[in-house]
Amino acid sequence: MFEKNYIELFQENRALVERGSSGVMNALRDRALESLKTYGLPSKKLEEYLHTDVSAWFEPDWGMNLARLDMPVDMAQAFRCNVPNLSTLMYFLANDSYAESHSASRVLPDGVIAGSLKEISDSNPELVSEYYGRLADLDKTGTAAFNTLFAQDGFMVYVPDGVCVEKPLQLVTLLQSKVDLLVNRRILVVLGRGAQLKMLLCDHALSANSFLSTQVIEVFAGQDSRFELYDLEETHTRNHRVSELYIRQEAGSWVHADSITLNNGSTRNSSFVTLAGRGASLSLNGAAIADSSQHVDNLTFVDHREPDCTSSELFKYVLDGQSTGAFAGKVLVRPGSQRTVSQQTNRNICLTRQARMFTQPQLEIYADDVKCSHGSTVGQLDDNAMFYMRQRGISEKEARMLLMLAFVAEVIGMVELDALRDRLTRLVEKRFRGELSQCEGCRACR
Amino acid sequence: MKETDTDNSLVREISAEKYRYGFTTDVHTDVIDRGLTEDTVRLISERKGEPDWMLEFRLKAFRHWLTMEMPTWPHLTIPEIDYQNISYYADPTVKKQGPKSVDEIDPQVMKTFDKLGIPLEERLALSGGVAVDAVMDSVSVKTTFKQTLAEKGIIFCSMGEAVRNHPDLIRRYLGSVVNYRDNFFAALNSAVFSDGSFVYIPKGVRCPMELSTYFRINASGTGQFERTLIVADDDSYVSYLEGCTAPMRDENQLHAAIVEIVVLDRAEVKYSTVQNWYPGDENGKGGVYNFVTKRGLLKGVDSKLSWTQVETGSAITWKYPSCVLQGDGSQGEFYSVALTNNWQQADTGTKMIHLGRNTKSTIISKGISAGHSQNSYRGLVRVAEKADGARNYSQCDSLLLGDECGAHTFPYMDIKNETAVVEHEATTSKISEDQLFYCNQRGIPMEQAIGLIVNGYAKEVLSKLPMEFAVEAQRLLAVSLENTTG
Numbered sequence: 001m002f003e004k005n006y007i008e009l010f011q012e013n014r015a016l017v018e019r020g021s022s023g024v025m026n027a028l029r030d031r032a033l034e035s036l037k038t039y040g041l042p043s044k045k046l047e048e049y050l051h052t053d054v055s056a057w058f059e060p061d062w063g064m065n066l067a068r069l070d071m072p073v074d075m076a077q078a079f080r081c082n083v084p085n086l087s088t089l090m091y092f093l094a095n096d097s098y099a100e101s102h103s104a105s106r107v108l109p110d111g112v113i114a115g116s117l118k119e120i121s122d123s124n125p126e127l128v129s130e131y132y133g134r135l136a137d138l139d140k141t142g143t144a145a146f147n148t149l150f151a152q153d154g155f156m157v158y159v160p161d162g163v164c165v166e167k168p169l170q171l172v173t174l175l176q177s178k179v180d181l182l183v184n185r186r187i188l189v190v191l192g193r194g195a196q197l198k199m200l201l202c203d204h205a206l207s208a209n210s211f212l213s214t215q216v217i218e219v220f221a222g223q224d225s226r227f228e229l230y231d232l233e234e235t236h237t238r239n240h241r242v243s244e245l246y247i248r249q250e251a252g253s254w255v256h257a258d259s260i261t262l263n264n265g266s267t268r269n270s271s272f273v274t275l276a277g278r279g280a281s282l283s284l285n286g287a288a289i290a291d292s293s294q295h296v297d298n299l300t301f302v303d304h305r306e307p308d309c310t311s312s313e314l315f316k317y318v319l320d321g322q323s324t325g326a327f328a329g330k331v332l333v334r335p336g337s338q339r340t341v342s343q344q345t346n347r348n349i350c351l352t353r354q355a356r357m358f359t360q361p362q363l364e365i366y367a368d369d370v371k372c373s374h375g376s377t378v379g380q381l382d383d384n385a386m387f388y389m390r391q392r393g394i395s396e397k398e399a400r401m402l403l404m405l406a407f408v409a410e411v412i413g414m415v416e417l418d419a420l421r422d423r424l425t426r427l428v429e430k431r432f433r434g435e436l437s438q439c440e441g442c443r444a445c446r
Numbered sequence: 447m448k449e450t451d452t453d454n455s456l457v458r459e460i461s462a463e464k465y466r467y468g469f470t471t472d473v474h475t476d477v478i479d480r481g482l483t484e485d486t487v488r489l490i491s492e493r494k495g496e497p498d499w500m501l502e503f504r505l506k507a508f509r510h511w512l513t514m515e516m517p518t519w520p521h522l523t524i525p526e527i528d529y530q531n532i533s534y535y536a537d538p539t540v541k542k543q544g545p546k547s548v549d550e551i552d553p554q555v556m557k558t559f560d561k562l563g564i565p566l567e568e569r570l571a572l573s574g575g576v577a578v579d580a581v582m583d584s585v586s587v588k589t590t591f592k593q594t595l596a597e598k599g600i601i602f603c604s605m606g607e608a609v610r611n612h613p614d615l616i617r618r619y620l621g622s623v624v625n626y627r628d629n630f631f632a633a634l635n636s637a638v639f640s641d642g643s644f645v646y647i648p649k650g651v652r653c654p655m656e657l658s659t660y661f662r663i664n665a666s667g668t669g670q671f672e673r674t675l676i677v678a679d680d681d682s683y684v685s686y687l688e689g690c691t692a693p694m695r696d697e698n699q700l701h702a703a704i705v706e707i708v709v710l711d712r713a714e715v716k717y718s719t720v721q722n723w724y725p726g727d728e729n730g731k732g733g734v735y736n737f738v739t740k741r742g743l744l745k746g747v748d749s750k751l752s753w754t755q756v757e758t759g760s761a762i763t764w765k766y767p768s769c770v771l772q773g774d775g776s777q778g779e780f781y782s783v784a785l786t787n788n789w790q791q792a793d794t795g796t797k798m799i800h801l802g803r804n805t806k807s808t809i810i811s812k813g814i815s816a817g818h819s820q821n822s823y824r825g826l827v828r829v830a831e832k833a834d835g836a837r838n839y840s841q842c843d844s845l846l847l848g849d850e851c852g853a854h855t856f857p858y859m860d861i862k863n864e865t866a867v868v869e870h871e872a873t874t875s876k877i878s879e880d881q882l883f884y885c886n887q888r889g890i891p892m893e894q895a896i897g898l899i900v901n902g903y904a905k906e907v908l909s910k911l912p913m914e915f916a917v918e919a920q921r922l923l924a925v926s927l928e929n930t931t932g
Contacts, residue, residue: 047519335849335850336849338849348861350861350863350864350866351864352864353831353863353864353865354864355864356861356862357859357861358858358859358860358861359858359859359861359870360856360857360858360859361855361857361870361872362854362855362856362857363844363853363854363855363872363874364521364852364854365844365846365852365853365854365874366850366851366852367846367849368846368847368848368849368851368876369849369876370846370874370875370876371873371874371875372873372874372875373871373872373873373874374855374870374871374872375869375870375871375872376857376859376868376869376870376871377867377868377869377870378859378861378866378867378868379866379867379868379869380864380865380867
């Protein structure tokens with residue numbers, strides 16, 4: 001409905017957009033434009049967007065930094081790492097531009113390329129064009145087309161065959177602006193055969209303006225590769241985020257992807273995973289803690305295309321205040337994908353009368369030798385457990401907190417990085433205590 | 447691996463089992479011309495000798511239907527239906543008035559129901575047996591035990607008769623649960639519906655026998671659009687059974703019915719269906735399209751409605767027997783076994799709408815897919831803002847027999863009250879090799895072993911059926927599976 005304005009904006013400023021980007025990225029803009037014209041932005045009319053009217057988020061007159069004006073953010077000053085004891089290879093995206101930081105010296109193993117997507121696609125166009133835009137589905141209604149149309153830069157990491165990046169890679173995205181801003185981030189991850197990488201994405205909003213960020217992450221997990229992704233959102237109530245994660249897993253690959261929404265405004269995360277090789281294994285998890293009028297919507301689609309693949313999903317929501325949560329998870333087992341094992345669990349707690357949860361697991365199975373299950377519950381904190389703790393002199397507030405913490409701990413416990421797991425546990429506790437009203441560690445709330 | 451290959455080859459041996467009810471009856475049937483216009487609706491109303499208000503009801507629905515489009519959201523592939531190429535009224539009794547005694551029914555019609563195992567002569571029924579309303583095509587040919595039931599104040603008759611004899615009740619309740627605007631097929635049915643059953647159980651009465659309606663499509667080129675309404679007044683109880691069959695034909699026949707149930711204070715209704723419409727042949731040719739809207743309104747406090755369905759027939763099944771839990775403390779239950787074989791498709795499940803306080807619902811759904819069939823469970827559990835203390839438990843299991851069929855689950859949960867406890871579980875798997883091995887080891891051949899395991903799998907639902915039906919349902923499951931599995 002509002003796409004028309006954006007299409008006009010693009011047509012008027014095409015030269016400007018392309019000047020601030022690379023040839024590889026510009027090559028896809030015609031297709032993206034056609035797709036946006038055909039399918040538009042997703043509204044509540046679509047079943048997948050029934051509970052999140054993403055198209056309405058595009059209605060305000062957002063500022064867009066198409067001219068790539070310098071928007072200075074002093075990274076080291078503005079942001080201190082929220083995860084101490086976790087020595088990471090740190091990279092920054094300021095709004096939607098790649099920003100070199102001074103905070104960490106980065107020594108990468110041989111052959112590993114990491115940095116600005118624009119710069120890498122300028123210097124290494126063959127490599128980038130082989131992967132860029134290959135997974136993001138432009139032939140459907142979604143925000144991938146919008147992102148592909150406007151994205152000018154982003155982050156890319158390439159790990160060649162057999163290389164293991166020991167240190168976790170941390171990409172911090174910072175939103176800071178004097179005006180309400182729409183940003184389009186693009187992230188590309190390519191893992192060669194047997195490559196290994198751990199990646200932490202931290203999404204922060206530093207200034208109190210309204211933001212709308214579209215994010216498209218494409219992940220190619222080569223044969224027998226191992227990839228861990230932790231996507232942590234710590235923004236504020238005036239932030240809108242629509243993120244699409246696309247993962248393609250080759251034979252024998254192992255991927256663990258977590259999305260954790262600690263603090264947000266309105267969030268829509270969609271994950272599309274294709275298990276394209278025999279014996280691939282996926283663990284896809286999420287936790288969301290929401291109160292006031294926050295809104296979190298996670299959609300997952302796991303496509304089992306080959307035999308012997310495994311997928312497990314666990315999503316947990318704690319909803320307080322007038323917050324709303326939505327979860328839709330679909331598992332498709334294609335013909336011939338025998339011996340598939342797939343499990344999906346979604347558990348939710350509504351703490352108040354106004355909090356609302358919509359959950360919709362789906363199984364679509366076309367192979368017979370499979371073990372697939374899904375489970376979904378919506379409930380409250382266990383009265384018996386509360387009583388047990390009260391009996392032992394624990395205050396009601398504390399007992400509630402402990403129960404909520406234990407509830408979320410199942411997801412946090414799956415985080416493979418020890419330091420991050422500890423830190424997340426603390427952050428979640430602070431969040432439940434109401435001490436984490438803004439992202440921690442940034443100058444804005446220090 | 448070898449074992450699996452043998453399994454698959456057996457799976458591919460598609461059932462040659464003949465559909466037992468596939469015969470046709472040569473009976474003089476008065477069929478109106480094909481096509482659907484306002485005149486058709488007027489003609490149906492006129493044939494049935496209906497009052498003006500009923501005609502108005504139909505016309506309103508028809509005009510609304512014209513503005514609607516057939517929905518496309520189900521997980522079904524439905525060939526285009528030409529609504530102008532169906533005859534909407536077929537009367538095998540020909541007589542203007544309903545028959546006065548058994549003797550007046552065409553002997554061919556009697557024979558048909560005898561052959562289907564539905565005795566229309568009360569003396570032939572088992573003692574304390576079942577009262578039957580037998581509906582062939584668009585007309586109810588006979589309702590048994592009417593007199594016995596009338597002594598208790600129970601009304602059990604065809605819908606046509608009810609419109610004439612009990613207009614107050616019909617005007618009060620018809621369309622009160624399923625409005626004509628509800629969906630495409632509800633509008634169509636409201637415009638052209640023909641006989642179904644009307645049941646009224648007065649206050650405090652426990653219906654002494656099972657009530658049953660047997661639906662039979664006989665004439666070709668027709669559809670069946672029956673309408674059933676059950677009203678259970680305060681503190682009453684009734685168990686109602688529904689059975690259905692159709693002849694084997696190459697054409698697809700449309701069956702679009704509405705069942706409305708109103709349950710008042712502390713009343714209980716059990717509604718059981720064994721659906722065995724003609725499913726089409728092994729190549730997917732022919733068969734009945736079964737697009738039905740079934741809904742119960744649990745209006746009274748502590749009222750209870752239990753849907754039990756065994757779905758083995760129909761080329762395409764598309765229905766969601768639902769409960770609107772309006773009265774405080776009301777309880778809804780849904781037990782379903784849906785078996786699809788060959789090229790059958792099913793998209794079935796339930797909706798539990800919790801509106802009152804302390805309402806409870808249970809959903810147990812067992813899907814079994816074989817051959818090239820597609821079997822989907824689709825269910826909605828909605829807890830409204832004021833439904834404090836609502837509780838739901840859903841379990842949907844799917845069993846896959848063969849590698850070319852599909853099993854799908856689409857549960858929706860829509861929770862607007864924090865005191866609600868809602869649980870959903872679903873599993874999909876094939877028959878365990880261990881169980882089969884165990885049976886084989888003890889000399890039980892493969893086919894019987896599968897029948898045994900499937901019956902065990904469906905037992906939770908079958909045990910909810912009245913006894914006569916449970917036996918029939920078990921047999922049906924076995925027959926529907928015959929020669930299909932390895």
